[in-house]
Amino acid sequence: MISFDQNAFLIIVTASLIAISCGLLGVFMMLRKMAMTGDAISHAVLPGIVIGFFVSGSQRGLEVIIGAGLLGILATLMIDWLRKRAKVQLDASIGITFTLLFAIGIILINIFAYKVDLDQECVLYGEIAYLPIDLWITASGMSMGPRITWLAVLNLLLVTGFIWLLFKELTLTSFDENFGLALGIPAGAINLSLMSMVSYTTVSSFEAVGAILVVALLVVPPAIAFLWTKALIPLMKLTVVLGVLISVLGYYLAFWLDSSIAGMMVTVAGIIFLVSAVLKSKKAKFSFGTQEKEKSFTT
Amino acid sequence: MEHFLYFFTFQDSSIAFIVIGITLLGIGSAYVGTFSFLDKKALLGDAISHAVLPGICLGFLFAEEKNPIYIVGGAFIAGAMATFLSSWLNENTKLSEDTIIASILSIFFGFGIVLLTVIQKTGNPEMAGLNQFIFGNAIGILEEDLWVYGGLAVLIILTLTVFMKEFSLMVFNAEFGKAIGYPMGRIRLLFNVLMILSVIIGIQAIGVVLMAALLITPGAAARFWTDKLSVLLVLAGAFAVISGITGTYISYVIPQMPTGPWVVVSLSLLALISFLFAPKRGMLYRYFARKNYLRKTQNEHILKSIFKAMEEGKSGLTIEEIYQLYPEQKKQSLKSIKSLSKSNHLVINQNIIYLSSTGLTEAKRVVRLHRLWESYLNEYMNIAPDHVHESAEKLEHLLTPELEALLESRLNYPKLDPHQENIPRDHD
Numbered sequence: 001m002i003s004f005d006q007n008a009f010l011i012i013v014t015a016s017l018i019a020i021s022c023g024l025l026g027v028f029m030m031l032r033k034m035a036m037t038g039d040a041i042s043h044a045v046l047p048g049i050v051i052g053f054f055v056s057g058s059q060r061g062l063e064v065i066i067g068a069g070l071l072g073i074l075a076t077l078m079i080d081w082l083r084k085r086a087k088v089q090l091d092a093s094i095g096i097t098f099t100l101l102f103a104i105g106i107i108l109i110n111i112f113a114y115k116v117d118l119d120q121e122c123v124l125y126g127e128i129a130y131l132p133i134d135l136w137i138t139a140s141g142m143s144m145g146p147r148i149t150w151l152a153v154l155n156l157l158l159v160t161g162f163i164w165l166l167f168k169e170l171t172l173t174s175f176d177e178n179f180g181l182a183l184g185i186p187a188g189a190i191n192l193s194l195m196s197m198v199s200y201t202t203v204s205s206f207e208a209v210g211a212i213l214v215v216a217l218l219v220v221p222p223a224i225a226f227l228w229t230k231a232l233i234p235l236m237k238l239t240v241v242l243g244v245l246i247s248v249l250g251y252y253l254a255f256w257l258d259s260s261i262a263g264m265m266v267t268v269a270g271i272i273f274l275v276s277a278v279l280k281s282k283k284a285k286f287s288f289g290t291q292e293k294e295k296s297f298t299t
Numbered sequence: 300m301e302h303f304l305y306f307f308t309f310q311d312s313s314i315a316f317i318v319i320g321i322t323l324l325g326i327g328s329a330y331v332g333t334f335s336f337l338d339k340k341a342l343l344g345d346a347i348s349h350a351v352l353p354g355i356c357l358g359f360l361f362a363e364e365k366n367p368i369y370i371v372g373g374a375f376i377a378g379a380m381a382t383f384l385s386s387w388l389n390e391n392t393k394l395s396e397d398t399i400i401a402s403i404l405s406i407f408f409g410f411g412i413v414l415l416t417v418i419q420k421t422g423n424p425e426m427a428g429l430n431q432f433i434f435g436n437a438i439g440i441l442e443e444d445l446w447v448y449g450g451l452a453v454l455i456i457l458t459l460t461v462f463m464k465e466f467s468l469m470v471f472n473a474e475f476g477k478a479i480g481y482p483m484g485r486i487r488l489l490f491n492v493l494m495i496l497s498v499i500i501g502i503q504a505i506g507v508v509l510m511a512a513l514l515i516t517p518g519a520a521a522r523f524w525t526d527k528l529s530v531l532l533v534l535a536g537a538f539a540v541i542s543g544i545t546g547t548y549i550s551y552v553i554p555q556m557p558t559g560p561w562v563v564v565s566l567s568l569l570a571l572i573s574f575l576f577a578p579k580r581g582m583l584y585r586y587f588a589r590k591n592y593l594r595k596t597q598n599e600h601i602l603k604s605i606f607k608a609m610e611e612g613k614s615g616l617t618i619e620e621i622y623q624l625y626p627e628q629k630k631q632s633l634k635s636i637k638s639l640s641k642s643n644h645l646v647i648n649q650n651i652i653y654l655s656s657t658g659l660t661e662a663k664r665v666v667r668l669h670r671l672w673e674s675y676l677n678e679y680m681n682i683a684p685d686h687v688h689e690s691a692e693k694l695e696h697l698l699t700p701e702l703e704a705l706l707e708s709r710l711n712y713p714k715l716d717p718h719q720e721n722i723p724r725d726h727d
Binding site for chain 1: 336339340341342344345384388390391392393394395397398399400401402404405406407408409410411412413414415416417420434508509511512514515516518519555556557559560561563564567570574575580582
């Protein structure tokens with residue numbers, strides 16, 4: 001019997017919260033075939049984070065979140081502008097946008113390196129392991145528990161609130177944008193608000209899992225779920241379950257191997273992804289789970 | 300200035316080496332990238348460049364130092380796995396291509412981070428060099444590494460040049476290539492190998508995350524200037540080389556600056572200039588072409604409306620009558636009238652606007668084209684007379700004199716259009 005480890009519990013809970021927030025948004029990104037746009041946004045928020053950091057002088061400032069949110073929206077608009085106005089093909093628009101914004105972010109980090117304490121490795125990889133010592137102390141000196149956990153709770157509340165409020169609109173515009181437009185749903189505004197939620201989630205999670213690994217949590221759990229089911233509600237439920245599973249397994253494996261927790265979470269997700277892909281592949285050479293289904297298909 | 304002279308006169312042989320290296324690598328990756336851009340697979344390069352990170356770490360773990368052979372080998376295996384996995388997933392699952400690329404990219408990168416932290420814990424002093432792979436530092440490349448990377452770059456450039464025909468077949472019409480007996484599968488395999496190699500030689504200078512820019516941006520920018528593949532490749536190579544040298548120079552002058560970001564910024568600047576100012580495809584050109592076209596249409600509409608009024612027995616139109624005909628475009632109409640009277644197409648006398656003799660010829664031409672096209676649609680396409688007006692409204696501005704002559708002879712110089720209106724000619 002393993003004794004109850006409060007730190008491990010906190011880290012796993014926080015990681016699960018972040019994975020669930022990212023996964024739920026990721027489901028809609030995937031259905032819109034915008035997985036790479038999510039990737040682009042998570043790279044592109046970097047200059048916003050750096051500028052916000054420089055203005056406020058701390059990683060905790062509201063300016064950081066605002067800066068990153070603005071940059072996320074800017075990235076979306078820039079991709080759109082390149083594609084529609086400058087007539088660059090979509091994949092190249094995404095590639096040009098995120099590399100440029102990310103490059104500017106790295107340059108800014110190097111320019112401000114002596115003025116602010118911002119470590120590019122921390123922004124990029126995150127270090128969730130330090131979470132238990134980074135506490136939220138109220139003005140009266142009372143400790144409320146880890147700050148990042150509270151941020152993750154707030155983020156999850158906002159994400160679920162956002163999806164719950166706009167569920168119909170999000171679903172409609174994900175599957176049939178033109179039908180949505182015909183019903184009078186402002187598809188462009190819905191799209192932008194989804195992108196701003198993604199950029200907010202990226203910023204809110206970057207301290208814990210790092211800006212780049214947010215992409216993995218955004219894309220991989222929904223992709224695994226999509227291999228097993230096509231219906232929207234089961235897709236979202238499965239994504240949530242996967243988020244928790246990845247966090248638990250990732251934490252203990254990282255603990256065991258003494259390595260990055262966020263990286264290990266992604267590795268676990270990757271293994272589940274590849275196993276699912278092999279099991280559910282169309283050819284199904286290794287058909288353990290699919291045999292029965294194939295029979296019922298032929299009869 | 301002192302730095303500038305010192306750098307560009309290549310007094311320091313190591314600088315000369317690095318500049319040669321970055322030139323070769325820029326040309327190599329721009330070549331490969333342009334093909335993958337034309338193939339609409341630009342983001343695969345991004346996936347590969349993230350995916351080589353675990354390979355680099357494994358190569359480092361095996362060699363226990365920064366041995367270029369081990370690192371290139373490890374990176375190549377990881378890149379090949381990523382490429383194979385993404386095409387396997389594409390064929391065998393229902394996931395869309397962007398989801399597959401984003402998944403592969405982040406999974407491999409995540410695993411790479413795990414390995415990086417493992418290496419960090421071993422406390423190997425050479426570890427510091429590994430971080431260069433993430434953001435790139437051209438100045439930090441050692442001369443012996445340069446021989447490996449430069450050699451690979453030359454190999455890539457030569458292979459692409461020799462098999463130019465095969466690769467353009469792959470990009471533009473793979474089915475056709477297969478039909479005339481080319482082994483398209485093997486050509487694609489070779490191309491993927493070149494792509495992985497070009498990523499590997501680039502990452503030390505540019506970094507894992509930004510390598511995608513060196514593959515995607517030069518091709519995308521050069522595409523705005525030309526339609527010819529050979530010119531496209533040369534231009535893309537030139538863009539990559541200019542930005543590569545700029546980036547290297549900046550990280551030489553400011554030592555703590557990584558090279559990659561500056562290469563990307565100067566590349567993006569070149570791309571932006573191309574998007575805005577390139578002839579024919581550039582935004583400015585297209586903006587003015589559109590404006591010109593709209594002005595020409597409105598001019599022709601006004602000439603046409605006065606001509607139609609003349610057909611009804613009036614001698615001209617007042618400006619209010621023209622405004623009534625085009626209530627949405629008052630401003631443009633006024634502009635058109637002014638410019639037309641300046642060019643002696645219109646004569647304005649006591650608030651009534653008449654056609655001059657040149658104006659009459661021009662108006663006749665527009666109306667003639669309109670009615671000829673209506674006749675053609677009616678006679679050859681069997682479209683009912685009440686459905687032909689919309690199309691003729693557009694084509695009257697576009698038909699060239701050659702097409703006009705062809706229509707005339709096909710329709711045997713008709714007198715009347717399907718609405719029984721006279722088709723005006725110059726000698727009437």
